[in-house]
Amino acid sequence: xxxxxxxxxxxxKTAKVMNQFMADYYYELDExxxxxxxKVAWCTSVGPAEILRGMGFYTYFPETHSAMLGATRMAVxxxxxxxxxxxxxxxxxxLTADIGAFLEGITPLSRAFPGIERVxxxxxxxxxxxxxxxxxxWFAWYAQRYDVPLVGVETYRNVPEVTPAHITSIARQxxxxxxxxxxxxxxxxxxxxxxxxVALSRECSDLWEKCLAAAAAVPSPLTFFDGTTLMGPAVxxxxxxxAIDAYKLLLEELEERVAQGIGAIGEERYRLYWEGMPVWGRxxxxxxxxxxLNANVIASTYCSSWIFTAxxxxxxxxxxxxxxxxxxxxxxxxxxxxxxxxxxxxxxxxGIIYHDAKTCPNNTNCRYGMPQRLEKKTGIPSLVIxxxxxxxRLLSDEQTKTNVEAFIExxxxxK
Amino acid sequence: MTTKTKARANPERAPLFVGVDVGSSRTxxxxxxxxxxxxGYDIRKSGTDFTATADAGLEASLTMAGGDPQDIAYAVSTGxxxxxxxxxxxxxxxxGCHAKGCYHYFPEAITIIDIGGQDNKIIKLxxxxxRLGFKMxxxxxxxxxxxxxxxxxxxxxxxxxxxxxxxxxxxxxxxxSFCTVFSATEVLENIRGGKRIEDIVKGLFxxxxxxxxxxxxxxxxxxxxxxxxAHNPFLVEMxxxxxxxxxxxxxxxxxTGAVGAALYALDLGQEx
Ligand code: SF4
Numbered sequence: 001x002x003x004x005x006x007x008x009x010x011x012x013k014t015a016k017v018m019n020q021f022m023a024d025y026y027y028e029l030d031e032x033x034x035x036x037x038x039k040v041a042w043c044t045s046v047g048p049a050e051i052l053r054g055m056g057f058y059t060y061f062p063e064t065h066s067a068m069l070g071a072t073r074m075a076v077x078x079x080x081x082x083x084x085x086x087x088x089x090x091x092x093x094x095l096t097a098d099i100g101a102f103l104e105g106i107t108p109l110s111r112a113f114p115g116i117e118r119v120x121x122x123x124x125x126x127x128x129x130x131x132x133x134x135x136x137x138w139f140a141w142y143a144q145r146y147d148v149p150l151v152g153v154e155t156y157r158n159v160p161e162v163t164p165a166h167i168t169s170i171a172r173q174x175x176x177x178x179x180x181x182x183x184x185x186x187x188x189x190x191x192x193x194x195x196x197x198v199a200l201s202r203e204c205s206d207l208w209e210k211c212l213a214a215a216a217a218v219p220s221p222l223t224f225f226d227g228t229t230l231m232g233p234a235v236x237x238x239x240x241x242x243a244i245d246a247y248k249l250l251l252e253e254l255e256e257r258v259a260q261g262i263g264a265i266g267e268e269r270y271r272l273y274w275e276g277m278p279v280w281g282r283x284x285x286x287x288x289x290x291x292x293l294n295a296n297v298i299a300s301t302y303c304s305s306w307i308f309t310a311x312x313x314x315x316x317x318x319x320x321x322x323x324x325x326x327x328x329x330x331x332x333x334x335x336x337x338x339x340x341x342x343x344x345x346x347x348x349x350x351g352i353i354y355h356d357a358k359t360c361p362n363n364t365n366c367r368y369g370m371p372q373r374l375e376k377k378t379g380i381p382s383l384v385i386x387x388x389x390x391x392x393r394l395l396s397d398e399q400t401k402t403n404v405e406a407f408i409e410x411x412x413x414x415k
Numbered sequence: 416m417t418t419k420t421k422a423r424a425n426p427e428r429a430p431l432f433v434g435v436d437v438g439s440s441r442t443x444x445x446x447x448x449x450x451x452x453x454x455g456y457d458i459r460k461s462g463t464d465f466t467a468t469a470d471a472g473l474e475a476s477l478t479m480a481g482g483d484p485q486d487i488a489y490a491v492s493t494g495x496x497x498x499x500x501x502x503x504x505x506x507x508x509x510x511g512c513h514a515k516g517c518y519h520y521f522p523e524a525i526t527i528i529d530i531g532g533q534d535n536k537i538i539k540l541x542x543x544x545x546r547l548g549f550k551m552x553x554x555x556x557x558x559x560x561x562x563x564x565x566x567x568x569x570x571x572x573x574x575x576x577x578x579x580x581x582x583x584x585x586x587x588x589x590x591x592s593f594c595t596v597f598s599a600t601e602v603l604e605n606i607r608g609g610k611r612i613e614d615i616v617k618g619l620f621x622x623x624x625x626x627x628x629x630x631x632x633x634x635x636x637x638x639x640x641x642x643x644x645a646h647n648p649f650l651v652e653m654x655x656x657x658x659x660x661x662x663x664x665x666x667x668x669x670x671t672g673a674v675g676a677a678l679y680a681l682d683l684g685q686e687x
Contacts, residue, residue: 001498001499001500001501001502001503002492002497002498002503002504002505004498004505034595087593286431375548381548382548384550397553398495399534402510402551403511405508405553406508406510406511406549409507409508409510410510410546410549411513412634413545413546414545
């Protein structure tokens with residue numbers, strides 16, 4: 001029988017630091033939620049977190065919780081619970097898994113962080129539809145359940161170029177949410193704290209960007225699969241010094257690996273780009289599958305979604321408006337195509353994998369001919385795999401495996 | 416369904432190169448000599464014990480080839496159960512094996528349409544036989560062999576009679592649905608509506624073709640393979656009509672994956 005070969009994946013030491021960061025973060029939130037005088041805001045992952053910091057809110061990001069539901073595979077049993085109360089299996093499985101978990105009264109936080117029994121209760125919910133409309137529906141459900149205010153920013157979609165008109169409109173919307181937030185916070189927005197949060201977010205973003213860029217080295221010190229968990233602090237901790245400290249350590253380790261020529265996997269013969277969301281419940285399986293074929297998935301659009309280069313403390317609202325509108329997910333296909341093309345070149349990729357995530361059209365970019373157009377332009381082969389971020393009922397592991405193996409065979413023929 | 420003539424043992428034929436394609440429905444074995452001649456083969460139901468089926472298939476193919484297990488220089492397995500073949504030294508994907516097998520018969524730039532038991536594939540090759548890209552059908556079995564099997568069971572028509580029935584259709588019934596379950600409902604509605612079974616079966620063939628053609632665009636030369644193609648020549652004719660040009664079919668359309676695996680075995684066996 002053909003021998004299965006041993007798969008070598010070199011874990012980063014700093015992953016432990018990131019895990020500790022997340023533990024501290026959740027314990028702090030838990031404590032805030034139990035106290036009488038601390039306020040908790042729920043925020044979408046690319047929502048205006050800095051404003052919340054400017055008012056002293058403890059900020060919780062439900063998407064990170066949903067990703068945990070996916071990674072622990074708890075989502076599979078929870079999604080149907082939300083389906084049963086009217087949330088279709090065809091919509092965002094972050095939403096359905098999260099609402100399902102709430103209905104069942106369970107959370108992966110209690111498994112990961114003993115002592116935490118439930119997600120922190122919100123005093124207010126804040127969304128930005130820059131990523132999708134689902135977040136608004138999702139938060140609206142909780143606003144009703146908890147009977148707390150819901151405020152948000154409604155963004156443009158499919159933006160080719162971010163214009164001053166976009167910025168003005170979004171900046172005004174952001175300013176408009178300040179007053180209702182102040183009411184909940186019981187205090188005024190402190191402009192100095194806001195500016196500081198914007199400055200810290202920017203620094204965190206710059207460091208995270210450098211960490212991701214380290215993957216341009218051959219061999220790459222990093223994999224996309226590592227990136228999906230290492231990015232935790234960039235999502236939940238942006239605007240804090242602690243996140244910056246964590247990324248400084250990560251960058252140091254990555255640079256050390258690059259200097260020593262140490263790659264993240266045993267042998268890196270093929271370098272791949274991942275477009276779309278991870279399949280959370282299959283992170284480990286996928287990372288082994290690729291590494292076992294000597295292929296390193298080194299870069300992705302997804303992990304780069306928490307880079308906010310436009311943030312500028314001198315102009316907090318305008319720069320937030322720009323940073324949160326400039327994002328890939330908000331942009332037109334022309335922009336997206338050019339963006340991916342540049343990444344393929346920068347990271348010296350041999351191929352690109354598109355994840356067609358059934359329940360997230362917003363992070364799925366292979367449904368309007370992009371793979372074909374990009375392949376024609378760059379000559380870089382592509383593969384589309386069908387799956388989902390959280391709903392494992394929507395994928396076939398065997399098909400994914402065969403597709404990926406066949407794709408690597410195809411790349412091998414070209415070498 | 417395979418008719419086999421027992422070839423005489425011929426010491427000059429050794430070494431032998433074996434390819435095994437363990438599909439979800441059938442297991443196919445091909446034995447090649449060093450000159451790439453197909454000298455033995457076998458097709459049987461995969462069942463649940465893939466290892467035993469692959470063993471039995473090998474034994475039958477070797478008997479046909481007039482060879483012995485010790486003549487095997489190299490064996491490669493492919494397909495859904497590729498990891499379960501005890502005597503295989505290497506595995507390759509069915510995409511790779513179909514490509515290699517088809518290019519062996521038609522060495523030019525081709526698009527391969529393989530309609531298998533549980534999945535369909537479209538593979539594009541350049542004139543040197545290199546893969547330009549490939550597509551496998553999505554999770555659903557609509558448009559695959561499993562779809563026709565399901566329908567034959569529901570209509571209570573033996574699978575092997577479907578081709579003849581479709582050929583005798585006078586006015587095809589159009590089925591609109593994507594999904595196997597919905598199609599079954601549509602079929603029942605048509606039966607209730609008094610439609611002829613021949614016309615319904617042709618409609619089923621047409622829906623298989625539609626599912627396949629929407630997977631990818633086709634290049635000039637099209638080759639069709641797979642069990643469904645092997646047993647339903649009329650489906651090939653319908654496809655040719657649909658795409659407006661003739662379709663190439665290798666001599667043993669169901670064996671192409673196994674032949675491709677055997678050709679890989681030949682490459683690898685000669686390397687060692
Ligand atoms: S972007 Fe996709 S995964 Fe994220 S919340 Fe929206 S629909 Fe869900």
